[in-house]
Amino acid sequence: MVKVKYILLIMMAISIVIAGVWATGIFFQSEEKKVKKQFRNLSEWVSKEPGENTFTMVHKVKNIGTLFAERCGLKTPVEPLTGQYTPEEISGYATLCRSRFIKIDLIFYDLNVEFPEKELAKVILTARLTGTLTTGEYVDEARELQCVFMKIQKKWLFSDFEVVEVLRK
Numbered sequence: 001m002v003k004v005k006y007i008l009l010i011m012m013a014i015s016i017v018i019a020g021v022w023a024t025g026i027f028f029q030s031e032e033k034k035v036k037k038q039f040r041n042l043s044e045w046v047s048k049e050p051g052e053n054t055f056t057m058v059h060k061v062k063n064i065g066t067l068f069a070e071r072c073g074l075k076t077p078v079e080p081l082t083g084q085y086t087p088e089e090i091s092g093y094a095t096l097c098r099s100r101f102i103k104i105d106l107i108f109y110d111l112n113v114e115f116p117e118k119e120l121a122k123v124i125l126t127a128r129l130t131g132t133l134t135t136g137e138y139v140d141e142a143r144e145l146q147c148v149f150m151k152i153q154k155k156w157l158f159s160d161f162e163v164v165e166v167l168r169k
Contacts, residue, residue: 031121070087077165120150
């Protein structure tokens with residue numbers, strides 16, 4: 001009887017330690033991990049699989065807008081795209097772009113996160129977009145980006161994107 005109580009006590013202690021480690025990982029993430037998580041969210045919500053239903057599409061597009069500050073800047077070599085956009089406009093463009101694809105994946109590589117000021121993060125990374133258009137054409141594009149985040153109400157939000165021109169041989 002004493003042995004069973006001892007084993008139960010040890011199991012409870014192990015459970016409490018595991019729960020504590022899990023809670024620490026969830027609630028006390030580093031600021032860098034929080035920034036990187038926004039990229040994972042964006043990647044997940046931009047992605048599209050063949051046969052995606054309308055409910056899933058609406059849910060993903062709505063979530064995309066939550067990742068952006070009230071005004072998000074975009075600077076790109078394609079002049080008509082350069083400008084300031086609201087989260088609602090970004091969600092609208094995301095809907096339009098996703099509708100032209102049967103399948104789409106957005107993956108971010110080589111994230112280099114810096115914090116030059118409090119409540120500000122700069123990230124240089126490579127983004128790769130692959131997918132199949134509704135016309136059947138395959139798309140495979142990679143770009144180097146510089147992204148700026150602002151911490152607003154304890155949440156890191158995208159506030160600026162710049163496509164970095166890479167010299168080609």
